Amino acid sequence: xxxxxxxxxxxxxxxxxxxxxxxxxxxxxxxxxxxxxxxxxxxxxxxxxxxxxxxxxxxxxxxxxxxxxxxxxxxxxxxxxxxxxxxxxxxxxxxxxxxxxxxxxxxxxxxxxxxxxxxxxxxxxxxxxxxxxxxxxxxxxxxxxxxxxxxxxxxxxxxxxxxxxxxxxxxxxxxxxxxxxxxxxxxxxxxxxxxxxxxxxxxxxxxxxxxxxxxxxx
Numbered sequence: 001x002x003x004x005x006x007x008x009x010x011x012x013x014x015x016x017x018x019x020x021x022x023x024x025x026x027x028x029x030x031x032x033x034x035x036x037x038x039x040x041x042x043x044x045x046x047x048x049x050x051x052x053x054x055x056x057x058x059x060x061x062x063x064x065x066x067x068x069x070x071x072x073x074x075x076x077x078x079x080x081x082x083x084x085x086x087x088x089x090x091x092x093x094x095x096x097x098x099x100x101x102x103x104x105x106x107x108x109x110x111x112x113x114x115x116x117x118x119x120x121x122x123x124x125x126x127x128x129x130x131x132x133x134x135x136x137x138x139x140x141x142x143x144x145x146x147x148x149x150x151x152x153x154x155x156x157x158x159x160x161x162x163x164x165x166x167x168x169x170x171x172x173x174x175x176x177x178x179x180x181x182x183x184x185x186x187x188x189x190x191x192x193x194x195x196x197x198x199x200x201x202x203x204x205x206x207x208x209x210x211x212x213x214x215x216x217x218x
Contacts, residue, residue: 053186
């Protein structure tokens with residue numbers, strides 16, 4: 001075989017070997033650092049999404065009073081007969097808070113999360129150093145909103161009634177065409193009052209979900 005043909009074949013083999021080594025190295029490195037990227041992204045994502053949901057609840061439900069949500073019905077002797085929830089109002093508030101939270105999380109996802117390469121590689125000397133790696137995320141499905149109620153003893157013949165709103169979002173982190181979902185939950189106290197008088201045992205003995213279970217979103 002002529003010498004120049006042997007040289008050409010040798011060069012092709014070398015190029016193929018280099019490409020193969022680079023490809024294998026990329027696969028190994030990619031597989032090694034992905035778990036670290038997901039772990040670092042998850043903590044930032046949970047913080048950002050939780051903050052977005054808290055802000056949404058504050059913007060929508062700020063200023064809402066207990067009497068806007070609950071009407072205490074008493075008999076002629078002043079005894080409590082019924083706690084009447086304003087479900088239309090609560091559904092409206094919960095739906096608005098869920099939609100606003102979803103918009104905020106979507107906007108945050110468009111900005112992405114930036115993680116220094118040094119944090120991904122590891123080691124205290126490299127922490128916070130190196131180029132920033134952008135990680136994208138977005139909500140999957142709708143943010144779910146749910147009210148629940150809680151009763152606590154507040155003294156002799158007094159009961160503290162608290163109303164909470166919970167928002168739950170499923171957010172997907174995307175790294176090199178690989179995704180990982182994260183559940184983020186935010187719980188906020190919406191309103192509370194101290195009820196003077198005997199509260200019917202039906203309320204006190206029920207679970208929180210039995211007392212009030214609204215799922216207004218979707």
